[in-house]
Amino acid sequence: MFQPSFSPLPTAFDDGREQPPEAQLEQLGHALMTEVIDVLSDTQLEDFRTLICEALIGAFHSAAQRIDRDADNQRDDINRLVRDNDGSEIADVELQQAIAKTRAADMAVVAVEAIRDAAAQAYTSATGDVWTAWKGTVRASRATAAQMEARDALRAAKARKHAATDPGATIVAFRAAPQADTADDAQRIFDALNWAHQQWPEMALATTGAKGGEKIAIKWAQQKKVTLVLAKADFDKNGRAAPFRANDQLMDLEPVCVLTLANTLNTERGASLQPFGPALNLGQKAAEKGVRHFPVKARP
Known part of the structure; x- marks a missing residue:
């Protein structure tokens, strides 16, 4: 998709209004999120802070998606105008206007995404939690790792046989x-993912985005600007089997390697807790399909 920069577009379609500077857009996202967190903290609404903050970030994400869909519709208009162009001045003006509207929409998508990313970064800095989109693709930026729903990546993997797009990287689950x-867990998770990144520099990280160790892995992906493919467990559809259905989605992505951490590496805490069944299950599925599986372990 067309990726506009912030500076040349205003003159490109003869709009005398200036675009907001990128720094101001990022400041807006940061200020909005910081204000929400400050107001809700130490009040009765603090219990609902996560939901409210994620809804705010999601609102900007939804706005960017909607504008992007409008831009795609305008691109269809451009194709129609090019096809039906009769060489007249009127037709040429119509085409130029359609191109200008499309560029303006592309610019708006980038601007809204900048606000969204800054708000998400402020949310992570303040709470330690990581926002992930439930629907749609989050394009790569300086602030976040690209995120794709596993369904999108699976469709792309099938389309690869027909010379279409694919997830764009080697998958590590x-x-x-x-x-x-x-x-202790964070250190070894980072060690394991850094090792995988050295083995497959073009890797994408596939996970379900569950709390705990997988959230740590998402932070690693954000720092390394590694593409993130999410196969989120759908409890509404699959009930208790949802985490295991998510494992099936991960394996359908045909990973070159599977990494698992079934229990905390903190010895005092881990001794009293049962290993995490879905992590064990993914390791078993990898073994059944002949995919390399490496359990994350404590340092010798």
């Missing part, structure tokens, strides 16, 4: 226990 959220 990762599942971890919710309790694997200690400093």
Whole structure:
């Protein structure tokens, strides 16, 4: 898709109004999120802070998607105008106007995404939580890793046979226990993912985005600007089997490697907790399909 920059577009379609500077858009996203967190903290609404903050970020994400869909419709108009162009001045003006509207929409998408990314970054800095989109694709930016729903990536993988797009990288799948959220776990998760990144520099990280160790992995992907493919568990559709259906989606992506962390590496905490079944299950599925599986372990 056309990726506009912030500076040349205003003169490109003869609009005398200036675009907001990128720094101001990022400041807007940061200020909005910071204000919400400050107002809700230490009040009765603090219990609902996560939901409210994620809804705010999601609103900007939805706005960017809607504008992007409008831009796609305008591109269809451009194709029609090119096809039906009779060489007249009127037809040429119509075509130029359609192109200008499309460029303006593309610019608006980038601007809204900048606000969204800044708000998401402020949310992570303040709470330690990571926002992920439930629907749609989050394009790569300086602030976030690209995120795709596993359904989109699976469709692209099938389309590859017909010379269409694919997920764009070698898939490394990762599942971890919710309790694997200690400093010991974070260090070894980063070690394991750094190793995988050295083996496959073009890798994409596939995970379900569950809390605990997988949220740590998402932070790693954000820092490394590694594409993130999400196969989120659909509890409404699959009930208790949802985490295992998500594993099926991960394996359908045909990963070159599977990494798992079934329990926290903190010895005092881990001794009293049961290993995480879905992480064990993904390792079993990898073994059945002959995919390399490496459990994340404590340092010797």
